Amino acid sequence: MTKFNVQQCPVCDGKDFSPFLTCSDFFVSGEEFQVKQCKGCGFKITENIDDEESISKYYQSDEYISHSNTTKGIVNFIYHHVRNFMLNRKMRLVKNVSGIKKGQILDVGTGTAFFLDKMNKSGWQVNGTEKSSGARNFAKKEFNLDISPSENLFRFKENSCDVITLWHVLEHIHQLNENMEMFVRLLKSTGRLIIAVPNFSSFDARHYKNFWAAYDVPRHIWHFAPEQMKRLGEKYGFKLSGLRTMPFDSFYVSMLSEKYKKSKLALFKGIFYGKISWLISLFKPEKCSSVIYIFEKI
Numbered sequence: 001m002t003k004f005n006v007q008q009c010p011v012c013d014g015k016d017f018s019p020f021l022t023c024s025d026f027f028v029s030g031e032e033f034q035v036k037q038c039k040g041c042g043f044k045i046t047e048n049i050d051d052e053e054s055i056s057k058y059y060q061s062d063e064y065i066s067h068s069n070t071t072k073g074i075v076n077f078i079y080h081h082v083r084n085f086m087l088n089r090k091m092r093l094v095k096n097v098s099g100i101k102k103g104q105i106l107d108v109g110t111g112t113a114f115f116l117d118k119m120n121k122s123g124w125q126v127n128g129t130e131k132s133s134g135a136r137n138f139a140k141k142e143f144n145l146d147i148s149p150s151e152n153l154f155r156f157k158e159n160s161c162d163v164i165t166l167w168h169v170l171e172h173i174h175q176l177n178e179n180m181e182m183f184v185r186l187l188k189s190t191g192r193l194i195i196a197v198p199n200f201s202s203f204d205a206r207h208y209k210n211f212w213a214a215y216d217v218p219r220h221i222w223h224f225a226p227e228q229m230k231r232l233g234e235k236y237g238f239k240l241s242g243l244r245t246m247p248f249d250s251f252y253v254s255m256l257s258e259k260y261k262k263s264k265l266a267l268f269k270g271i272f273y274g275k276i277s278w279l280i281s282l283f284k285p286e287k288c289s290s291v292i293y294i295f296e297k298i
């Protein structure tokens with residue numbers, strides 16, 4: 001097995017790093033991972049993780065898929081409604097920022113393809129990539145959508161997309177620079193790139209430190225704040241044209257972080273700190289737990 005270690009910062013090309021945090025994989029393995037920070041730009045990177053081929057053991061994708069379309073039980077009931085709310089919000093955002101009602105969209109790391117199905121049903125031509133074959137099969141069976149394996153990203157037609165979306169995906173992708181390069185090529189000159197990722201400069205990240213659930217090592221390789229994301233976009237000829245918040249993430253991530261801390265009254269505390277994070281993000285969207293970045297081509 002080959003390990004994946006980054007010697008050069010993908011954002012600023014700097015080669016000097018300092019230790020930032022030691023985080024545990026609370027979700028699957030219990031193993032510890034070091035997160036380092038670039039001295040040049042402050043970008044954070046999880047060290048010494050498995051390469052693309054071997055990292056799948058840190059994902060419980062089968063369990064995720066089997067639970068993704070059931071409405072039984074109160075938690076699933078809430079999950080189902082929050083998801084529908086978010087799907088509608090994402091669809092409106094795509095239409096607003098692209099300025100078109102119908103067009104061609106590529107969703108990278110589409111998972112079980114609920115979002116693409118939503119776009120498809122509202123008249124968009126949809127394409128998606130997804131690493132997990134289980135998730136691709138689910139999309140075919142459930143929505144009759146043909147989703148491509150991740151490596152096929154490099155085979156799509158240049159200048160063909162009105163919108164490319166990555167919903168909590170970019171932080172998982174080993175080949176960060178290669179993917180950014182492809183997004184520029186695949187987008188039309190009027191196209192928009194929409195990227196949602198967790199924000200390490202959020203209130204909840206600073207409050208929970210190594211227990212912050214959105215460090216999610218080793219699955220999250222890259223850790224962004226607005227400054228680094230803006231700079232990464234500019235490196236590839238994008239201009240950051242807008243920011244949006246993901247209010248549910250403030251609550252969800254805070255509740256999960258409390259669970260990881262094994263707190264008493266985890267739910268109560270999670271809602272309390274989630275609410276602080278959410279209130280701050282109303283005035284300072286760049287401080288939200290997760291941020292949606294909207295890029296246009298320069």
Ligand SMILES: [Zn+2]
Pocket residue numbers: 009010011012013014038039040041042043
């Ligand atoms: Zn850097």
